[in-house]
Amino acid sequence: xxxxxxxxxxxxxxxxxxxxxxxxxxxxxxxxxxxxxxxxxxxxxxxxxxxxxxxxxxxxxxxxxxxxxxxxxxxxxxxxxxxxxxxxxxxxxxxxxxxxxxxxxxxxxxxxxxxxxxxxxxxxxxxxxxxxxxxxxxxxxxxxxxxxxxxxxxxxxxxxxxxxxxxxxxxxxxxxxxxxxxxxxxxxxxxxxxxxxxxxxxxxxxxxxxxxxxxxxxxxxxxxxxxxxxxxxxxxxxxxxxxxxxxxxxxxxxxxxxxxxxxxxxxxxxxxxxxxxxxxxxxxxxxxxxxxxxxxxxxxxxxxxxxxxxxxxxxxxxxxxxxxxxxxxxxxxxxxxxxxxxxxxxxxxxxxxxxxxxxxxxxxxxxxxxxxxxxxxxxxxxxxxxxxxxxxxxxxxxxxxxxxxxxxxxxxxxxxxxxxxxxxxxxxxxxxx
Ligand code: HEM
Numbered sequence: 001x002x003x004x005x006x007x008x009x010x011x012x013x014x015x016x017x018x019x020x021x022x023x024x025x026x027x028x029x030x031x032x033x034x035x036x037x038x039x040x041x042x043x044x045x046x047x048x049x050x051x052x053x054x055x056x057x058x059x060x061x062x063x064x065x066x067x068x069x070x071x072x073x074x075x076x077x078x079x080x081x082x083x084x085x086x087x088x089x090x091x092x093x094x095x096x097x098x099x100x101x102x103x104x105x106x107x108x109x110x111x112x113x114x115x116x117x118x119x120x121x122x123x124x125x126x127x128x129x130x131x132x133x134x135x136x137x138x139x140x141x142x143x144x145x146x147x148x149x150x151x152x153x154x155x156x157x158x159x160x161x162x163x164x165x166x167x168x169x170x171x172x173x174x175x176x177x178x179x180x181x182x183x184x185x186x187x188x189x190x191x192x193x194x195x196x197x198x199x200x201x202x203x204x205x206x207x208x209x210x211x212x213x214x215x216x217x218x219x220x221x222x223x224x225x226x227x228x229x230x231x232x233x234x235x236x237x238x239x240x241x242x243x244x245x246x247x248x249x250x251x252x253x254x255x256x257x258x259x260x261x262x263x264x265x266x267x268x269x270x271x272x273x274x275x276x277x278x279x280x281x282x283x284x285x286x287x288x289x290x291x292x293x294x295x296x297x298x299x300x301x302x303x304x305x306x307x308x309x310x311x312x313x314x315x316x317x318x319x320x321x322x323x324x325x326x327x328x329x330x331x332x333x334x335x336x337x338x339x340x341x342x343x344x345x346x347x348x349x350x351x352x353x354x355x356x357x358x359x360x361x362x363x364x365x366x367x368x369x370x371x372x373x374x375x376x377x378x379x380x381x382x383x384x385x386x387x388x389x390x391x392x393x394x395x396x397x398x399x400x401x402x403x404x405x406x407x408x409x410x411x412x413x414x415x416x417x418x419x420x421x422x423x424x425x426x427x428x429x430x431x432x433x
Contacts, residue, residue, distance in 0.1 A: 004324065005040040005048065005050060005324055005326060005330070006035070006036075006038040006039050006040050006050055006322070006324060007035045007036075007039055007040065008031065008035055008039045008040035008041050008042075009031065009034075009035075009041060013042040013043070013044065014044075016041050016042050016043055017042070017043050017044040020041065020043045021043075024309070024411065025309060025337060025409065025416070027041075028051060028309075028310075028335060028337065028338065029337075029338070029341075031051065032051070032053055032335075032338050037052070037053040037054035037057070037338070038050065038051070038052055038053070038054055038057060038322060039051055046331055047329060047330075047331065048327075048329070048330050048331060049330075049331040049332075049333050050326070050330060050331065050332050050333070051310070051333050051334075051335050051338070052322075052332060052333065052334045052335065053334075053335050053338035053339055053342070055339065055342075055345070055364060055365050057321075057322050057334070058334045058339065058365075058367065058371060060321070060322065061313065061321075061332065061334060061371065061372070062371050062372040064313075064319075064321070066091065066092075066372070066373055066374075067091070067092055067316065068315060068316050068317060068319050069313040069314075069315065069319070069321075069332065070091045070313060070314050070315075070316050071091065071095075071311070071312065071313055071314075071374040072088070072089050072090045072091035072092075072095055073091060073314040073316065074311075074312030074313050074314040074331060075088050075089050075312060076089055080194070080197055081172060081173070081197065081201065081251070081255070082248060082251055082252045082255065083201070083244070083247060083248030083251060083252075084248070085098075085242075085244055085245040085248040085249070086248040086249065086251070086252040087099055087102065087249060087252055087377070088252050088256065096373075098245070098249060099373075099377065101230070101231060101234050101241070102227060102230070102231070102249060102253070102377060103377065104230065105152070105225075105226075105227045105230055106377050106378055106379075106380060106381050107380070108380055110225070111380050111381050111384050112384070113225070114148075114152055114381075114384075114385075115384065115388055117148070117151060117152075118148050118384070118385050118388040118389070119388055119392060121144055121147045121148050121151070122144055122388060122389050122392040122393075123392060125140065125143055125144045125147070126392060126393065126396055126397075129396075129397065129426055130426070131426050131427070131428060131429060132425065132426070132427070133425065134423045134424070134425055135423065135424055135425065135426065136420075136421035136422070136423055137265070137266045137269045137270070137421065137422040137423070137424055138262060138263065138266040138417060138418065138421035138422050139421060141261075141262035141263075141265040141266050141389070141422075142258060142259065142262040144262070144265075144389060145257070145258040145259075145261040145262040145265070145385065145389075146166050146169065146170070146254075146258040146262075147162075147166070148258075148261075148385055149253065149254055149257035149258045149261075150162060150165060150166060150169075150254060151226075152226060152227065152257075152381070153226060153227045153228060153250060153253045153254060153257070154208075154211055154226055154227075154228050154250065154254075155215075155224055155225070155226030155228065155229065156211065161207075161210070161211070164207055165204075165207050165208070165211070165254075168200075168203060168204045168207055169204065169251070169254045169255065169258075171200055171204075172197075172200050172201065172204050172251070172255070173255055173259065173413070201251075204251060205247050208246075208247050208250055208251070209243070209247075211228065212228065212232070212243060212246060212247075215228055215229055215232055216232060221233065227249075227250075227253060228246070228250060231246050231249060232246070253377075253378075256376075256377075256378065257378050257381070257382075259412075259413070259415060260307050260308065260378075260382065260415060261378075261381075261382045261385055261386060263307045263415050263416075263417050264298065264301060264302055264307050264368075264382065264386055265386055265389055265390065266417065266418055266421065266422035267301045267302075267304075267305040267307070267418060267422065268297060268298060268301040268386065268390055269393070269399070269422050269424050270305075270406065270407050270418045270422040270424070271300075271301050271304065271305065271352045271406075272297070272399070273399050273400065273401050273402050273424050274352070274401070274402060274403070274404070274406060275352045276401040278297065278352060278353075278354060279399065279401060281293060281354075282294060282297050282354075282390070282394055283394045283398075285297075285394075286390070286391045286394035286395050287394075287395065291387060291391075292358065293354065293358070294387045294390055294391055295357070295383065295387055296354035296355065296356075296357035296358055297354045297390065298383055298386040298387060298390065299354070299357045299366065299383075300352060300353060300354040300356065300357060301352075302366075302368035303340045303346065303366055303368065304340065304349070304350075304351075304352055305409060305416065305418075306336045306337055306340055306368050306416065307368065307415050307416060308336060308368070308370075308414055308415060308416075309335065309336055309337040309416050310333045310334065310335045310336055310337065311333065311334055311336065311370045311371070311374070312331055312332070312333050313331070313332045313333075313334075314329065314330070314331050314332070315327070315328050315329060315330045315331075315332070316328060334367070334371065336367055336368060336370075337416075339365040339367060340365065340366070340367075340368075342365055345364055345365040345366075346365070369382075395430060396429065396430055397426040397427075397428075397429065397430060398426065398427045398428050398429075398430055399424055399425065399426060399427065400424070400425040400426075400427045407419050407420045407422065407423075
């Protein structure tokens, strides 16, 4: 058992930090090329990070004890916005309990029941798309996914209230600063960035509070299928969920549930207009109701342009992993980006070939939604929504193809978005709409 960590750059931590933040994906790929599928870097504000890009290491992490390999601790940067009770930042029993309470709303049948609504919302949002002019697909997809998730999570029908909640969520999401990444920033109670965040969270909470009260008054609460109603009805051993906890889970679902899906859809369009043959096949699939091919397009977009480039676990105590004795506090980051670029798992990894998902046994390292007991709660929801939106787009519009270079992937919060917001042009409307 080695007491050292896996190899990595020997340059000072400051140099590694500057190189990493200048272009995280480029730095991580260079390290992969130089040190192999397991390497250590030192980056402020995280500290020691061991990147993992080997399928067996990732499998071992799935089996590892979640009380030692903690995801909540690794995600603790999120508590400024999401709140300290959020399923994203908690560990152990508290995490398991909130996850179990919300899970039923995101299972296959519950998600299939949402398809009609997803289609309706998409159709209304696409009605105004211009012909012959560039459209920035990312914000357009975001409008759709925010509406879909807010209907699913909160079941809001009131148009004015719905818009107020959506505006508030967007403000909360886009008001971040470098301060958010500072470890232990909760200690800087009077820092202007923290105070601004707190004000925004308070105004979102006030709106959510109105909604919670309205649900509690609703005589049909027992019949409602939205997540909020499920959380209000939940009768758990240690009493009902507190309002604080409900607020934190709602904000988490509203934020985690819309930006990611919208980004995946934007990448789908960005890739399709650069691959005319795939676009033609996808259009035919949309017309004939061939969901399998559309699902493969969504999967290949998430493979070749992962929305979330890596996931995190943090050691709560010294532990053995992959033949190393790692000290408490070490971060382990399986790199989705590197796993998806492995030529061994995905021949011609730079290509865009949905067919690989129709072939047998090709997807061992496909992990866009993370792994194990922390795998994305909304994975099925996101894939079904993406298929529904993509089908509507392809049935309504004929897109211009392009041989322009692909858009670059740039960081926005924890996601990698296309730098031109996936700009596409509708050549003409199709009869199918
Ligand atoms: C294409 C869309 C999406 C992508 C790529 C994505 C990706 C991810 C990833 C990588 C994680 C971390 C998993 C890990 O640490 O192993 C995660 C967690 C999570 N996601 Fe998603 N997500 C998407 C859509 C959604 C949607 C639609 C929802 C809500 C309906 C959602 C809710 C969550 C929640 C609550 C967690 C925390 C789970 C936990 O810690 O137990 N996500 N997601």
